Amino acid sequence: MKKINKKNLQQLSETVAVLTESEQKRFIGAAFYYSYEGNLLGFMGDSCEVRVVDAGTFYSLQYCNDDTCLFGSSNSLFYSDEQTQANVINYMAMELGLSNIYVGALYDKVGNLLYTSGGRTTHFGTSYTYPDGSVIYDHQYSYITINNVSDMFKNGNFYDIMCTLIHEQDHYENYNFYTHENVASEYYAYNVTIYNEYFEYASSEFQESIYSQYRYYQNLFYNMYY
Numbered sequence: 347m348k349k350i351n352k353k354n355l356q357q358l359s360e361t362v363a364v365l366t367e368s369e370q371k372r373f374i375g376a377a378f379y380y381s382y383e384g385n386l387l388g389f390m391g392d393s394c395e396v397r398v399v400d401a402g403t404f405y406s407l408q409y410c411n412d413d414t415c416l417f418g419s420s421n422s423l424f425y426s427d428e429q430t431q432a433n434v435i436n437y438m439a440m441e442l443g444l445s446n447i448y449v450g451a452l453y454d455k456v457g458n459l460l461y462t463s464g465g466r467t468t469h470f471g472t473s474y475t476y477p478d479g480s481v482i483y484d485h486q487y488s489y490i491t492i493n494n495v496s497d498m499f500k501n502g503n504f505y506d507i508m509c510t511l512i513h514e515q516d517h518y519e520n521y522n523f524y525t526h527e528n529v530a531s532e533y534y535a536y537n538v539t540i541y542n543e544y545f546e547y548a549s550s551e552f553q554e555s556i557y558s559q560y561r562y563y564q565n566l567f568y569n570m571y572y
């Protein structure tokens with residue numbers, strides 16, 4: 347057996363470094379490429395990042411797919427303008443049967459930017475108060491906003507975004523203004539966030555944060571109902 351000494355340890359670490367570099371090279375340029383109008387142009391490799399590029403550039407550079415070519419000529423979703431972001435998000439949402447998704451910054455109740463929420467579903471309604479004091483509430487519509495200042499959006503992972511859309515879709519489709527209860531609603535929405543075909547490919551930081559939110563609401567839910 348070869349004795350390990352300082353010299354061959356050095357050689358070993360160089361080999362490892364070279365391997366790692368060539369491993370990384372295979373992934374450079376890998377992404378989901380969308381046009382500014384929001385159409386999916388194609389995807390390459392096994393990176394999950396959503397990138398934006400004009401169609402002409404994509405078709406002329408798609409076979410020159412490295413850092414200085416296609417990837418370098420494209421923009422991240424985060425640094426794209428809001429209209430482009432909305433185009434891409436709505437194209438992705440179409441796959442889930444959703445439309446008219448808003449893209450913008452979300453704030454908490456006191457006006458601080460929210461970095462940890464990927465999206466929000468807002469329910470809009472009007473209430474009428476009758477002379478006898480009784481109130482009738484009329485639900486008009488709901489809409490989904492994807493938070494373009496969130497960590498989720500900044501990472502721009504295709505699967506994280508799909509899971510976020512699915513989460514909001516659950517809020518959107520299952521809203522009932524007579525029976526709405528926040529804990530139950532979040533518990534169900536986190537359930538579908540985890541148990542859908544996209545979740546296993548989501549980024550590990552996204553998965554971790556979803557699992558911890560899920561456990562949080564699961565606890566509250568079982569304490570309330572059982």
Ligand SMILES: [Zn+2]
Binds near residue numbers: 535
């Ligand atoms: Zn939610």
